[in-house]
Amino acid sequence: MQALGFAKMQGLGNDFVVIDATDEPVALTGAQVRAIAHRRLGVGCDQVLIAEQPTREDADFRYRVYNADGSEVEHCGNGIRCLARFLHDRGLARPDTLRIETANGLAVVHLRDDGLVAVDMGAPILGPERIPFRAEEQAVTYPLLVDGTELEINAVSLGNPHAVLLVEDVDRAPVTELGPTIERHPDFPNHVNAGFLQVVSRDHARVRVYERGAGETLACGTGACAAMVAGRLRGLLDAHVTVALRGGELVIDWAGEGEPVIMTGPAEHVFDGVIPMPPATEDLAP
Structure with missing residues (x-):
């Protein structure tokens, strides 16, 4: 060819x-x-x-x-x-x-x-061995030691692995500093997408994602889904959420564990x- x-x-x-x-x-x-x-x-x-x-x-x-x-x-x-x-x-x-x-x-x-x-x-994957993520047992959140600081993350897979960190303001979140380190953290043997989630209200969230192998992108669909799942598991978000990314908005629906995540966008x-x-x-x- x-x-x-x-x-x-x-x-x-x-x-x-x-x-x-x-x-x-x-x-x-x-x-x-x-x-x-x-x-x-x-x-x-x-x-x-x-x-x-x-x-x-x-x-x-x-x-x-x-x-x-x-x-x-x-x-x-x-x-x-x-x-x-x-x-x-x-x-x-x-x-x-x-x-x-x-x-x-x-x-x-x-x-x-x-x-x-x-x-x-499909239903989000939460079991650490299937994400894959090194943890003794499944939990809502996990500690992750990054550059000497212990962060609290959610570990979720939507067909690819995501580590989601809750932040107060995604505009001020250290995405370019923490993203590469989280991406290659040894607790994620296949590397991981690093998500930064800001909860605005129960039906509105803002997200930035440092993508595995691509760096920060204007939008990440699986990252938006993983962040919404993380927010739901923490009890911060409802079942129907508009997720604002730097490139625009996605609508994510998830009824709860075992149910499929539905992502809608352009x-x-x-x-x-x-x-x-x-x-x-x-x-x-x-």
Whole structure:
């Protein structure tokens, strides 16, 4: 393959390069992903998404998610909304409800008549061994020692791991200082997304997320879900919450433990393009 066709998509400013590999397989190395994601020398994005044929009979499609640093991760909340919009608008998927296979499960996505996209993210994973997170037993909150200071976090997975820290004001939260340290904390063997949650009222929260492998982004769908779950577990939030991220708002619904989290928000097409296939092993300049 000499050239690579793609669509640039975004959800609340969290931006993606989406590649259709439903007819012809596309395999990318970490160097190729980094080249595509490079914001000066490539297309520029937070994540690269690849749409593929499913490997399970109950799914319509499968998708793979690569962070800007070239690492492959399990899931992306804003990304799966954009992927569903991409598949539907390209005529690859006719129904308004899609069942999309992720690295560790199945997500049901509904394209609504008002243009928004709702995703059944499944029930949040709270057991430490499944997140994964090193803890002796499941608890609402856990102590996490970071640079000599003990922080109180929630540990939640929505198909990918999140550590959520409650703060008074996300604008003043030390996201750039604490985010990288929490991301690579040894208690999270697969690394972790670091979320910073401000509770405004019982139905309104503000969130910033330092994403694993991408740094702070304008929005993180799974991060918004994890933060809402954390707030509910702490008794601070109701079952229907508007979550404001730096790129805009998501609506998150969660009835409680064992029930699915429903995330609703926008997914928009930006432009289409074609680029030469980057070298498989050569990294571009930073």
